[in-house]
Amino acid sequence: MNDKLLKQIRKNIDYIDKKIIHLLNERMENALKASKVKETIEDKSREKQILAKISRKEGNLVDQEFILELYKSLFNESRTLQEKGLKLIGFQGAHGAYSEMAAKNWNKKLVSIPCDTFAEVFEGVKTGLYDYGILPVENTLGGVVGTVNELLMNDDELKIVGAIEQPIEHCLLYPEAEKFRDIRKVYSHSQAISQCKNFLERNNLEPVKYYDTAGAAKLVAEEKPEATGAIASSLAAELYDLEIVKQNIENVSKNRTRFFILSKTAQSKEGDKCTIIFSTAHKAGTLFNVLSIFADAKINLTRIESMPSGTGNYSFFLDFIGSIKDEKIQKILQEVQDNTENYRIMGCYKERSNQ
Amino acid sequence: MDLKLASRKNKKKTIVDVDGIKIGEELVVIGGPCAVESEEQTMKAARAVKAGGGKILRGGAFKPRTSPYSFQGLGLKGLRILEKAKQETGLPIISEVMDSRDVTWVAEYVDILQIGARNMQNFSLLKEIGKTKKPTMLKRGMYSTLKEWLNCAEYILSEGNPNVILCERGIRTFESYTRNTLDLSMIPSVKEVTHLPIIIDPSHGTGKLSLIEPMAKAAVAAGADGLMVEVHPDPKNAKSDQQQQMTPDQFKKFMKNVNALDNFING
Incomplete structure (x- = not known):
């Protein structure tokens, strides 16, 4: 029983870690975007502002000193990245x-x-x-x-x-490939849906339009709507921890x-x-x-x-x-x-x- | 027999075209493991089938087992492994579908759907398969008469799928030396009554390695349209059918002898 519980808790931790990495990546992306529109890279007043905001949080389990240290290294990393002059x-x-x-x-x-x-x-x-x-x-x-x-x-x-x-190689993605029988709806971009029309019809799947293929994969992975899969790339499957039910599901194999x-x-x-x-x-x-x-x-x-x-x-x-x-x-x-x-x-x- | 569509009277011989392989026209040998156990095992078996001159790769992903505690197959993962084996060897794939909910999904992966002996009279499965146009191999149930068997083919045909292949795999008799009694009289009987091609499975039909080649030769002599045999890179450690799977070397020799007889008879 305890083993099972521990396994579940560890699964949650793995999920949170993945989310932290995703969010850190997103933060760095925004820092890079900011560097394109601000005058100088280092902005002490902005750093102060951020620290003030995050230290006001109450009832937090995480020690203030720890957060401070964490953010100092985050600011450092952010500055180094911005100084590289990367092209976006x-x-x-x-x-x-x-x-x-x-x-x-x-x-x-x-x-x-x-x-x-x-x-x-x-x-x-x-x-x-x-x-x-x-x-x-x-x-x-x-x-x-x-x-x-x-x-x-x-x-x-x-x-x-x-x-x-x-x-373009479309894949049908689902959190657990072996449970493919449950899939009823499929989210994806309208272009991808029209490119996979035959497959969807053959397998009696209801297409739902979404702004993007990878965005659909992200939605399916994070919110796990019932009986819902996504059409996206194999790269999206890897990024969002989804399993591939079927690869190359487009109507014609020469899809570019x-x-x-x-x-x-x-x-x-x-x-x-x-x-x-x-x-x-x-x-x-x-x-x-x-x-x-x-x-x-x-x-x-x-x-x-x-x-x-x-x-x-x-x-x-x-x-x-x-x-x-x-x-x-x-x-x-x-x-x-x-x-x-x-x-x-x-x-x-x-x-x-x-x- | 009340056969509207399967009857020989109504139609010329059916040729089922699978990626250019014409079942019903030339002797087609289907080979491969009983079950897909791993990628390595399936790839090795596929290469052996290709090297020996087999035309189609078999491999079970969904396995009907007598005991619920026996290996049930790899499911979707197994289908993906078969797809990979096809990509490498170019051999079309045949695999069993057991559940009518799975028909369209299995059809996405395989070139021929197989209906196992135990599911021969699963009418909802037959109807679902009839709605697809996929070539389908219908195995004879182990307690079924020719009439019952052909009526099942009629179910698939009447739903609009003309690509039906019959497969004799042995029936239950009082004989216990062999796993089943391979009923080769079905080859000429099927040809008298229907236009559908018939394939013989001497692996399940006898359950004994030593009997596979003699019975395969007898099947060729009797006019079978094809043979289906089990090939495994390491039969002793197979997860099922250890007694009747051929090694790659055995398959090579088997093919040489069967082809020699086929050339002698059919030129």
């Missing part, structure tokens, strides 16, 4: 999201910071909170990520400095998402791909004329996307292979600009595919 990249979702995996694959030295919405990532880069932002633009199964294209269309400040394709990496300053290194945006006059054949400029020059277009912009008007995104440092490309772009409205180069960058 904002991504939408919770830790373990596919966007974070793509960010790590693009540049593993960057510190990835979770954001709730795409707009938050966007604004974060604009205000200088993040050096970079990573956003999904299209998926082989789910199609275009409309909200992201809308943000890109309505902005004239940020530059695309990179693009990366990330393979393309991400753009945004920054306030354009890429200085030579790129191999460009993205431009423009709108055309409401006349017959105007888009055709623009496309024929590329066709005549034998330039390979890799993406063309239209977005409604105001009543009856359309904006077009165009990706093509080439570098803006190339004179031939410059000449063509001049021609495109002369034939379109609201023309803008969004970036010239290196496209990377991650196998």
